[in-house]
Amino acid sequence: MTFDINVILDQLPAITRGAGVTILIWIVGTIAAAILGFFVAVGRRFGGMLLDKALGFVVAVLRGTPFLIQIFLVYYGGPFIGLSLDPLPAGLIGISIYGAAYYSEIFRSGFMAVPKGHIEAGECVGLTQWQIIRRILLPEMTMLVLPPSLNMAVLLMKETAVLSIITVGELTATLSAIGAQQYAFVEALSALALFYWVLVEITGRLGRLVETKYARFRFHNA
């Protein structure tokens, strides 16, 4: 089997750019997804039954179909309904919305895990609903939602690879182009594997670090 490391080294600037795009979309997209997901969860928890049902349906559709198909339909079908987005914004928005569906579920289970009494205690001392969400629910469930959130971040990282289909020049697109141009597929895939593995490992380590830091916020009952 041919394995020529120079194929990769020669293209290092392009690969670095691709990796940059991947990391950018991943980080910005994940943060946006978490924030959006949080508001969806808040809407479902506090917004009444109708909003809960409506958002629940949207979340089910987003979670039930592959991201590839969603992004394809929105990007290439969008212009027919007057929604014409450029690749990068489309990719960012797509990742954020797709991820938000998952994050909303994580936050929802987080909300449910906070004992109802802690919320009532807040109501009793006169905190408004929003103050309760911000000062009690959010910090209290941090410890609980952290592990699944990081898991989700890793899943989203891998989903960014799908964005090549709408011509976003992220790492998978860059490397498979190099593979195709020079027919150096093995080299390209090895580089791809290494990059994602390292990034996932770093995320995992970081997560464990944060987890230990937050470990003192233990639930004393429940």
Added chain:
Amino acid sequence: ADTLAAVKEAGTLKVGTETAFAPFDFIDAGEHAGLNVDLFAEIGKELSVKIEWVALPWDGVFPALEAGKFDVVAGPATITKKRMERYRFTPPIAEATIAILKKAGDTTISKPDDIAGKTIGVGKATSQLDQLKEFAAMLPSKVDVREYPAFTESYADLAAGRIAGVANSLPNIAFVAKQREGTFEVVLPPFGKKSYFGFIGLKDADHAPLMDAIDAALLKIKADGRMAELQKKWFGATFETPDAVKDPAF
């Protein structure tokens, strides 16, 4: 070991390909069809072996070829200098010179030069991209070239109106235009330097006898007019192709 001997002994030639490359290789109403299927059927006759197809996405084809999952790759691929460094190509089976696909009824493009100043889509990392860029450099105003992971997406974006045209090899876009009459149209003539499609195999000594045999079979098929007949069937036209490409234009 000598792969030709192995193939003969097994009685089957395994061919890897991608099935989203009409009209060479595609799924027509559930059936695997295209020029490749017919052409390899002839090659099979010449070598007196059966053909076994292995369909993979393009990204998976070459790792599998190297792993010995099959003996040769159909595809086909445009014969280029870079690719010839790593793999061996058969004699050309069709012309790969590019032309423009536009939206039906678009009067602003009537000849290749009209793409100046417009946005044109093309497959990423393809030789068609290189051909388009070379042609565009000679035009008076800049062409905005947009690269797609596969041509399917560029056609989708042409339909969506994000781009004014797609540059691809004539056989491919001729087929697209025929399939979606009223949506797409081909702008003739093709332009740029001539290039050709060939099948791909491994360069090593083990595969040399097999590749030689396939080359010989193809040349025979071409010589007795079967190739032209098949080209007519799938492209509606025939191509003048050299017997071998020693020094590709790209």
Added chain:
Amino acid sequence: MTFPAIAVKNLVKKFGDTTVLQNIDLEIPQGQVSCLIGPSGSGKSTLLRCMAFLEEATSGTITVNGEILGFTENTKGLRERVAPAANRAIRAQVGMVFQQFNLWPHMTALGNVSEALKTVRKMSRKDAEERAMAQLVKVGLEARAGHYPSQLSGGQQQRVAIARALALKPKIMLFDEPTSSLDPELTGEVLNVMRDLATEGMTMVVVSHEIGFAATVGQQIAFLDHGKIVFTGPPKEVFRKPRNARLEQFLDTYLDRGASMLL
């Protein structure tokens, strides 16, 4: 004109189809300790939670120092919602202490007590913490101000919860079985704090299984059974000559065991 601290009028509370409270009428006098007793599931917690407006009553009214909480009934008998801000203002007069303490685990004792002072009363951090500290001193926990709930014993946690409610200077304190998740010895700590509050003249409503506490500290005792108040009166009447069969049976469980203590 003086109002009762809390007046419950014709209160009905249903959960779905099941009626949990039936036509409750009850007045909580100012400056006294009122105790709610009754068997499990009789509706004590629900009644208390209605007083704190943690549950919306199905019908009937609750007034706190003369002001209507949650809903008013207009002349046509339809219920109209009181504005949330007005509700919060009325509720600010009521402090609640839960059986499960319900301290916020991500804040220290001081944080728990000062939180509402900062976010609701908009006090500066310094002032809020000063006042919170004073409350912690009152319940004897100045040394534990910096501890997280998980680092405190149950009795200490419950005292923090009391301090948290007291910090807002409520006129009325509601207690839902404040000692029943505590060990008997820890119970003592909390009962002592409550006894102090009673002596200071705080209006208190206590749901309690601590019949001993009810008998010594309570000035009014209400006995609930199956969502109805079957008996109200001063402790002496309740414990000395219960005239209600159900109440008598209920007290027997305790007295049985109470008596055996003195063997």
Added chain:
Amino acid sequence: MTFPAIAVKNLVKKFGDTTVLQNIDLEIPQGQVSCLIGPSGSGKSTLLRCMAFLEEATSGTITVNGEILGFTENTKGLRERVAPAANRAIRAQVGMVFQQFNLWPHMTALGNVSEALKTVRKMSRKDAEERAMAQLVKVGLEARAGHYPSQLSGGQQQRVAIARALALKPKIMLFDEPTSSLDPELTGEVLNVMRDLATEGMTMVVVSHEIGFAATVGQQIAFLDHGKIVFTGPPKEVFRKPRNARLEQFLDTYLDRGASMLL
């Protein structure tokens, strides 16, 4: 020769550096009810768990009906581990009932009680369920055999837990605060079952805050404080004329409240 049901000799238990039990000597007489009382954190649970071999003692020995549990000390004073199978055989004579019930949530009441009969005693499914049913009848739960723990009240759950332990026909039953996670009224159910067992002459060790129960049913009472047994004796001695200052103070908490009940 008759042995004490359980004999604890010179038992020391440390968790890391902190000594939780210090040189405990205690004999549990056959066929009697012994109660362990004492303030929270005094080591009652730990001592009981050592008797059940749920904790390994740091030093000292525990014998059950004359057989040594867990470790022996050889002539050189070194500890040698007893074979696990031998341990299980000795432990089979001991049943334990936990404060938190610890019923297995994925099995019905009948499943909980019959599980060990099937897997440990290798009884046929039919025989096991028959015997389990008999136990459930004994604790008054025949009607609930098919219910899952989540469908039972706390008192019922605890009675299933007792039936589970009894099904193996242990010679000794250990109870760790069997009623303290129950409502006062539910407590009655469980105490009645225990009282029945006592009348039948079952050897029982009960860690309890139910001083009333201890006083009426207990035949021997041991008072622990800070990991030491500071007092043992029959209930009369303990409750009538406590000679130990710490014990006196401890009992005061109860008597105070007990007395007030009779007002």
Added chain:
Amino acid sequence: MSIKLFELLLYASIYTVLISVVSILIGFAIAIFLSGMLLSRRTVFVVPAQIFISFFRGVPLLVQLLLIYNMLPAIGLNVPSIVAAIIGLSLCTAAYQAENMRGGFASVPVGLVESAEMVGLTSGQIFRRIKAPIALRLTFPALVNEAILILKASSLVSVVGVVELTRMAQDLAGSTFLPLQIFAAAGLIYLAINWMVALSGDIIERSLPGLPR
């Protein structure tokens, strides 16, 4: 879009379901094993399990599949496409499921184990009869979630030559040049499958006895 095309998509979705279901089940068995290794607290077991999990969670599934399909022949195992696809998906989901299960086992209240010890169950019996069923009950929702993720991720197995739903959609888009209609149809089929999975998950979960509290 014609009925014929939709039928082709439906037919391809059989592979999607088949491969996913088989992989989830095999992955489940491997995951029990892995979580046992993780919980053993013995370095010789823990470290290999951690490396396994790190690899199969960290490296993109696409690459894993290519490795299995193309590297196994090098050690003399020339596996057919569908087997390679199942091996790849199984190992990948095993890594994720093992993490879930570890959490599940760790959340089994220690008191339930102690009460089993008290009635004389051996540690093997405790694992089989007490810990495993409770842990599985606790992780069941995560398992349903994982099933849906795998159903979606199974679109990647086309890289080793299995024509499942997504690949069929791409193939058909490449011959009919009607990608929007075909992808929308494929999306609906995915949605229907996953909706059924979620629904049966709900029903099963509700029929399971209560959780430990």
